[in-house]
Amino acid sequence: MKVCIPKLSGFCPGVKTAENNLMNENKKRKLVIIGKLIHNNRYISYLSDLGIQTTSDYSAIDSESVVVIRTHGINRFTEKEIRKHHEVLDLTCFKVKNLQNKILEKSKEGFHIIITGKKNHPEVQSLLSYAENSDVIEDENLADIFFRNNRDSLINKKVFICSQTTSSRDLLAKTEILAKKYLPDTQIEIFDSICSITDQREKQAIELQTKVDATVVLGDKESSNAMKLFNNLHKINKNTYFASSTEELLKISEVLGNAESIQIVSSSSTPKFVEDEAVKYFESIE
Secondary structure (H helix, E strand, O other): OEEEOOOOOOOOHHHHHHHHHHHHHHOOOOEEEEOOOOOOHHHHHHHHHOOOEEEOOHHHOOOOOEEEEOOOOOOHHHHHHHHHHOOEEEOOOHHHHHHHHHHHHHHHOOEEEEEEOOOOOHHHHHHHOOOOOEEEEOOHHHHHHHHHHHHHHHOOOEEEEEEOOOOOHHHHHHHHHHHHHHOOOOOEEEOOOOOHHHHHHHHHHHHHHOOOOEEEEEOOOOOHHHHHHHHHHHHHOOOEEEEOOHHHHHHHHHHOOOOOEEEEEEOOOOOHHHHHHHHHHHHOOO
């Protein structure tokens, strides 16, 4: 079977940088990551095999270990406490770091912070810790309800609207429209914090969809960017499938019928060894 891969498939620049730094430091020191470095369980197992452990309880980390901050960032007060007792390797994505600083700056200027994205996502949890007063809008339907219910409390405030870096551009745009509708006299600032690589990857994948019989998105269902990529591609072409394991690849191949070509596209948090495995498998199908 012919396999096509978009140019921007796989790790984004932020994750590539984090991985390079992690591997270099692992040669020198014992590392423990606070939370999953990225949302891909196969990659977390791979790191464990290399001796790099993942934990949610920083208080249990021995004093000799270097504490690694994941790509999503962590709560800034937790980070401050960790730095009192441990050396820290900060692998927060540079786009997330920039957004953390922007939120802190705008909070000090008196802005009410509105973040579009998933409230329980670790990146958003990190971002919220940089805000004095904040809210999270998780989907377009809730955006209208939010502004109707909070119009009176926000009408005399300055409002800063930004997004989880892997969230929907449509949600950010809808939130901006509704904010200006319900708060016409309020100072509103919009900060486009969505990762452009995810947009570009999606555009490349949509273009390739017209040239193949089916598409397989590789990722972990815990990954926001993987699920967003799959959902957006599936809306356009129903012959789009999601795989996070070898077993799922086998099931997909069984329903492809007489397909002669397939697109394989990996999310920003999907390691290359997973993509290589999928390519090898589908290329072996005659």
